[in-house]
Amino acid sequence: MNIIKTIIDFVMDILETITFVGAIFIVIYLFIMMPNKVDGVSMEPTFKSNDYILTSKITYKLRSIERGDIVVFKSPTNPDREYIKRIIGLPGDKILISKGQVFINDKLINENYISAATNLLESGYLKENQSIIVPQNYVFVMGDNRPRSSDSRDFGPIPIESIDGVVFYRYFPPQKTGFIKNPLPKSLRK
16 A cells, blocks of 8 residues: 555656646747757758757847847748748848849948858849838848748748747757857947
């Protein structure tokens, strides 16, 4: 009888611990951060396909959106799919692409993180040498691998409310683990 009670107490302690840890995990996943897997080549060389990253859901509750942030957001064409892209333009910014270079508010931005010049498609949202103004409550995003990225050049600015979070850490592959830093100087971020 005493052994059965001890076994039951032990099992109950394990179940309580599992329930507690599970509840903490759910709270973290729903409100603080979530894991994501990079699927595709649109963010090369910054991220490779099959890299695993952590995305903060609370960063934009603590600070404003900045140019250069890498965000995870719901696809404008398929909300069940998530994209990972870099914020290039903020609400009210004037965006212009000319001869493969990106201008924000008439200033050329130095993008040492991209793999190739910024191309445009004839059928896309943005046209060569035609500027657009990013609407309020929207941001303009692009992948770092411009020739292989479907982004705001194609589908236009995205609503800020569609952003799930900011990428802040890569945890796989092991040789590339670490925090993700915004490559733009502070003067160009806001």
